[in-house]
Amino acid sequence: MEEKLLNILNELLQSTGRDKITSINDEMKLREDLGFDSFQLAELTVYIEEEFGIDIFEDGLIATIGEIKAKLK
Amino acid sequence: MNEIFYIDYSTNDSKTYSDLFSDIKQENKYTNICQYDNFYKVFKHIVTSILLDKEVVLLDSDFTISEKEDLLSDVEIFETEYSFENEIDFNHLKKKISESNSNWKITLFTSGTTGKPKKISHSKSTLIDNIRINEKRINDIWGYAYSPTHMAGLQVFLQALLNHNTIVKLFGLPKTNIISSILKNKVTHLSATPTFYKLLLPKETSFDFVQNVTFGGEKLPETLKNQLSELFPKAKFLNIYASTEAGALFAAHNDTFKIKPNLQSYVKVENDVLYVHKDKVGHSDNIQFENEWYNTGDIVEIVEENPLTIRFISRKNEMINVGGYKVNPHEVENLILTFEEITEVKVYSRPNSVLGNMICADIVLTKNKSLTKQELIQRLKNHLQDFKIPRIIKFVETIEKTKTGKIKRA
Numbered sequence: 032m033e034e035k036l037l038n039i040l041n042e043l044l045q046s047t048g049r050d051k052i053t054s055i056n057d058e059m060k061l062r063e064d065l066g067f068d069s070f071q072l073a074e075l076t077v078y079i080e081e082e083f084g085i086d087i088f089e090d091g092l093i094a095t096i097g098e099i100k101a102k103l104k
Numbered sequence: 105m106n107e108i109f110y111i112d113y114s115t116n117d118s119k120t121y122s123d124l125f126s127d128i129k130q131e132n133k134y135t136n137i138c139q140y141d142n143f144y145k146v147f148k149h150i151v152t153s154i155l156l157d158k159e160v161v162l163l164d165s166d167f168t169i170s171e172k173e174d175l176l177s178d179v180e181i182f183e184t185e186y187s188f189e190n191e192i193d194f195n196h197l198k199k200k201i202s203e204s205n206s207n208w209k210i211t212l213f214t215s216g217t218t219g220k221p222k223k224i225s226h227s228k229s230t231l232i233d234n235i236r237i238n239e240k241r242i243n244d245i246w247g248y249a250y251s252p253t254h255m256a257g258l259q260v261f262l263q264a265l266l267n268h269n270t271i272v273k274l275f276g277l278p279k280t281n282i283i284s285s286i287l288k289n290k291v292t293h294l295s296a297t298p299t300f301y302k303l304l305l306p307k308e309t310s311f312d313f314v315q316n317v318t319f320g321g322e323k324l325p326e327t328l329k330n331q332l333s334e335l336f337p338k339a340k341f342l343n344i345y346a347s348t349e350a351g352a353l354f355a356a357h358n359d360t361f362k363i364k365p366n367l368q369s370y371v372k373v374e375n376d377v378l379y380v381h382k383d384k385v386g387h388s389d390n391i392q393f394e395n396e397w398y399n400t401g402d403i404v405e406i407v408e409e410n411p412l413t414i415r416f417i418s419r420k421n422e423m424i425n426v427g428g429y430k431v432n433p434h435e436v437e438n439l440i441l442t443f444e445e446i447t448e449v450k451v452y453s454r455p456n457s458v459l460g461n462m463i464c465a466d467i468v469l470t471k472n473k474s475l476t477k478q479e480l481i482q483r484l485k486n487h488l489q490d491f492k493i494p495r496i497i498k499f500v501e502t503i504e505k506t507k508t509g510k511i512k513r514a
Contacts, residue, residue: 046481048478069427069459070491070495071495072458073456073462073495089457090305090306091302091305092279092302092303093306
């Protein structure tokens with residue numbers, strides 16, 4: 032699951048002209064650390080839902096990688 | 105009475121009403137074009153325009169140069185010098201507001217239904233005369249969560265200004281700063297889109313000082329409303345119906361809008377569509393009236409005939425609502441079709457829990473040409489504001505058409 036998530040994050044990072052990351056940790060913040068804005072977070076929900084079948088923002092906005100992983104378990 | 109006019113927690117900007125009027129007095133040049141990143145500058149410009157009784161044209165700060173040239177192509181841009189001999193203060197503003205012969209005009213742009221954004225101008229009578237000025241409101245502190253260049257933001261600004269209230273900027277701030285700003289400044293009134301309120305969830309703290317929570321710009325989902333009741337335990341909830349064409353017309357505590365007595369003769373429903381009389385509508389060359397009535401394009405259900413009470417079923421059919429911003433798919437399609445690598449395009453929306461709706465595009469590439477998603481988005485960024493740009497892009501072989509050759513839309 033972590034690998035798939037990492038791939039999705041990297042695709043999104045690359046498509047906005049930023050560098051790929053080699054690893055993720057639970058504390059990483061989506062907005063502050065990965066630099067995602069609302070449009071990118073919206074895209075993220077689409078890719079994650081396509082891959083895992085879960086809408087991670089359904090109950091409200093989450094802020095970190097750890098919170099995403101918790102939703103996907 | 106609040107001495108503080110404006111607070112921006114993230115830049116440590118704090119301006120009193122005295123600051124506002126002395127800043128205005130210090131300047132001596134005035135132009136009708138108002139385009140700034142900084143909200144205080146936008147507010148100051150609008151106040152100046154009222155004091156000088158001159159036109160002001162509001163432009164989003166993120167309009168690109170090419171968008172701006174297009175929008176201003178039929179606007180007479182002017183610059184003039186001015187000076188106030190004596191000190192100016194809030195009483196001067198009040199006096200100007202109450203004067204009957206006013207040349208004041210404020211122009212905004214809204215997404216049109218056929219491509220180019222529509223220019224709409226409002227005067228004192230269609231915009232300011234409806235603002236509720238009341239002794240009871242004197243200590244209101246507003247959490248400002250809209251852009252000042254759109255109708256919702258303009259209405260909240262005028263409401264706060266004319267009641268001598270404090271405006272606390274919340275727009276564009278990260279969640280922690282929004283929460284701190286609301287708590288630190290004891291915000292009493294919030295007005296924002298449902299997408300903005302979602303930023304405050306999951307609940308970290310409750311905001312006990314907030315008395316009024318107002319929603320506008322998008323339909324409010326029931327689940328969100330319930331979650332927000334926990335965040336704002338003492339607040340009254342209000343839904344506002346507003347449009348750039350007609351300002352903020354109605355308010356409701358739930359989803360049924362009872363039309364106030366003074367508006368009953370200016371509003372009607374025909375074939376399930378809401379019409380507003382032209383006396384209540386701003387001026388625009390692009391608005392077509394049907395016998396003095398403006399077709400809002402909003403589909404409504406009549407809950408009661410007398411007094412007229414309605415429920416909104418859908419708003420402006422084809423417009424896509426992205427976090428409160430309205431996107432005209434035709435405008436985006438027309439632009440994409442100017443790229444030689446693309447022969448056909450369909451711009452549409454899909455629901456999204458972050459933004460309400462997301463813009464998507466199906467693209468048919470020209471034979472022997474190539475264009476990546478990244479390249480397309482990069483190009484669009486030079487011509488369009490961010491919220492209009494499709495993020496989910498699919499390259500397809502064909503796009504389904506109707507019998508008359510139009511793109512088939514759901």
